Amino acid sequence: MTLHHSALHPPRPAGGRDRVRGNDYRVLRRPDPFTPTLRVSVVVPAYGGQDKLDLVLAALARQTYPDELVEVIVVDNGSTPPLRLPEERPRDTRLIVCETPGRASARNAGLAEAGGDVIHWLDSDVLLTPGAIEAHMRWHHAAPYCVVTGYIRFTDAPVPAALPDDLERAFEPAEPHGWIVDLVERTGGLTDNPQRPFSLHVGGATSVGARLVEAAGPMDEDLILGQDTELGYRLAQAGAVFVPEPAARAYHLGPTMRMRDKQPIDRVSHAFVADRIPAYRWLRSHPGRQWKVPYVAAVVDGTAGYENVRAAVDALLAGTVPDVEVVVVGPWDTLDRPLRDRRAPLRDPALDLVLVHGHYLHEGRVRLATAPDVDPAVPYVLRLPPGWVPGEDSLARLLDLCREQGYGLVNVLLHESPDGVLAARLERVAAFARARVVLRPGEDLDDAVDDVSGVTWVEGETYGFGTEPADIPGRRSAHRARVEARAEAERLAKEAERLRAQVTKWREEAARWRKSTVExxxxVGTLRRRLAAANRAQQGLRVLVATTVRRALGRGSRGRPGAPPEAGDTLP
Incomplete structure (x- = not known):
């Protein structure tokens, strides 16, 4: 299904610049009439394929966007023979060489040379239709934090010797970029799913505001595959809005590597991006793993006293969200020597600080920091005031609320008095980054967050927060759960053993019964045979007796009636 530009981006009334809430870019006013002022740097990494590169540069030379506002940087990534620039190309086109293999390295080399307001990634086998760059740039003139992806179609047509005047007639029918079309259609043009629009960032034909790239950083050259998506995630963390633009059409000469080998590619990329993209929760199914970029960073004041700090940190570590890093903030650089070297350790004024430092120095999920700085790639940050302890499910419930409602900030009311309000804060990093981009002079940052993502308040008691340092429900509950699980496992093992023994006994008993039944x-068969023989013998005896009686009676009738037989008479 092809999405029409008017359906995906309905017209908006003219007016001042609006703030994008979530990823609903439809509020942005693209200038009309359009007077371009921004310069675009098109970065084209290439390895071989001179015939395709010639067509790509010819297509760039025919763009409707002003030629004086376009620079093209072709990066030869070690081609043999070396690539060259053809005659038909934009006038500001240069060729550089990157010897480090890999598309990410080549793109970073081109990025280092780029001087435009917008960076346009373009593969060396993608032909842009004449109005593609202009369609991209209209969005960048509307807001400086856009990431725009065009619609690529994949053609199996033979590579022509020269660029056709009509790309559609030359390359259709062609196959759409199916997963992008599906993602856009399922999410209302990416406006219904503010959690993962960064998946739209693909290197084939995507443009990014240069300031966004500067904030997010270059491509990760340590990744084997998945570099585009990983950079897209960091762009989202920097406050980007992701825009699919059907009017920015292009043709890919042949299929992509992913189209040919999707499963093997996913197998490789998933093994590495799981460490770097916490938003891909299904790749982090292991309950006890630690990752390069944690899902949540909790910031705790390490100077609040050993018992208080330990209660809070241990509760966070024992909670139902294991994918967490606890940042304990304190003047750790002032601890110039270990406690064991001190002559009077119990009178040391920095004793509590020393204890906190020593207690968590080797805990992998705790980072001892001198400032409350958090990796900008971490999606969520919990800021916990001193003396307060979260419950076992407190963090999980706050995260659920933040995700489901799309909030950029959840304030947790812990204590209210005439002196003010004490609150914990769960911040969504991407929302705060966007708010800083659009922040007006003198405006409170939380108000800007409310505009771009939403802010809410909840009761701390309702979400399980307490003040008792010794009350560590997470650790106690987790320990009790582990003890109960082990006890239940042992009980079930014993029960299984008992049942196995019972089954063996029943089998032996059944065997004995089977043997007894046979015997x-x-x-019974022997008795039946004997009884039959006895019956036959008895019947024969009866016949014999009857015969004898008849004979005896016959002889008596020839003498005197009733006279006994004579001495010579015998039974036959």
Whole structure:
């Protein structure tokens, strides 16, 4: 299904610049009439394929966007023979060489040379239609934090010797970039799903505000695959709005590597991006793993006293969100020597600080920091005031609320008095980054966050926060759960063993019954045979007796009636 530009981006009334809430870029007013002022740097990494590169540069030379506002940087990534620039190309086109293999390295080399307000990634086998760059740049003139991706179609047509005047007639029918079309359609043009629009960032034909790239950083050259998506995630963390633009059409000469080998590619990329993209929760199914970029960073004041700090940190570590880093903030650089070297350790004024430092120095999920700085790639930050302890499920419930409602800030009311309000804060880093981009002079940052993402308040007691340092429900509950689980496992193992023994006993008993039944049947058969023989013998005896009686009666009738037989008479 092809999305029409008017349906995906309905017209908006003219007016001042609006703030984008979530990823609903539809509020942005693209200038009309359009007077371009921004310069775009098109970065084209290439490895071989001179015939395709010639067509790509010819297509760039025919763009409707002003030629004086376009620079093209072709990066030869070690081609043999070396690449060259053809005659038909934009007038500001240069060729540089990057010997480090890999598309990420080549793109970073081109990025280092770029001087435009906008960076336009373009593969060396993608032909832009004449109005593609202009369609991209209209969005960048509307807001400096846009990431715009065009619609690529994949053609199996033979590579022509020269660029056709009509790309559509030359390359259709062609196959759409199916997963992008599906993602856009399922999410209302990416406006219904503010959690993962960064997946739209693909290197084939995507443009990015240069200031966004500067804030997010270059491509990760340590990744084997998945560099585009990983950079897209960091752009989202820097406050980007992701825009699919159907009017920015292009043709890819042949299929992509992913289209040919999707499963093997996913197998490789997933092994590495899981460490770097916390938003891909399904790749982090292991309950006890630690990752390069944690899902949540909790900031705790390390100077609040050993017992208080330990209660808060241990509760966070024992909670139902294991993908967490605890940043304990304190003047750790002032601890110039270990406690064991001190002559009077119990009278040391920095004793509590020393204890906190020593207690968590080797805990992998705790980072001892001198400032409350957090990796900008971490999606969420919990800021916890001293003396307050979260419950076992406190963090998980706050995260659920933040994700489901799309909030940029959840304030947790812990204590209210005439002196003011004490609160914990769960901040979504991407929302705060966007708010800083659009912040007006003198405006409170939280108000800007409310505009771009939303802010809410909840009761700390309702979400399980307490003040007792010794009350560590997370650790106690987790320990109790582990003890109960082990006990249940042992009970089930014993029960299984008992049942196995019972089954063995029943089998032996059944065997004995089967054997007894066979023997009984034999005995019954023998008795039946004996009884039959006895019956036959009895019947024969009866016949004999009857015969004898008849004979005896016959002889008596020839003498005197009733006279006994004579001495010579015998029974036959």
């Amino acid at each position: 009984l049947r034999r005995e």
